[in-house]
Amino acid sequence: MKPSLLLLATVAFSFSCTRAADGIPASYPLKKCVISDEPFGGEMGKPVKVTHEGTDVYLCCKSCLKDFKADPAKYVKMVKDAAAKK
Template sequence: MDEPLGGMGTPIKVMVGDKPIYLCCKGCIKKIQAEPAKYLAMVYGSSNQASVPAGTEQVREGIFKVVSADAPFIAAQKKCPVMDEPLDAMGGPYKVNADGKAIYICCPGCAKKIAAEPRKWLAVLKSQGVDAPMIR
């Protein structure tokens, strides 16, 4: 459950009730089956929307859907800094808040690494000539 989607091959889709959860490998299926409510909460988050920037739809805690205003920044960034894949390679792009700046990612699985070390990932973008915009 700690690997980014695609890090161990094609993601595996598991349905928990009527909601899909994508896993990094078959080894994680037993974890989902043992505690489905825990993993649904991890993937879909709580209903608390207080931390969501105005006008932004949250996918899960700390991960936001992109809007048309993000298009020029997505075009400039092109690739996920974590996976070094095109931003649309795994269902994205998505947007995360890294110290007040927007980093675009290919999948929700990459958000955990950015949250743990936002300055590292901002520096990666900077080294690629990309200035992350302020989060909106």
């Protein structure tokens, strides 16, 4: 491959693996924050990734971390349940 084609292929692959607007992997099963029910990448700013017992959970903002930390198992279950439905 020519260098320019390789660069284009790399960029195209990276966009296919993440949601371009919010940086969340395309495989993530939810489109909204499990805490606030706000869409990712909106007015709240850049999403925050937290991992609990091997499961990644994306929150709409840092403000949601407090609620997540209060009951992480509840929110991990929501992500796992959404993934099972897909």
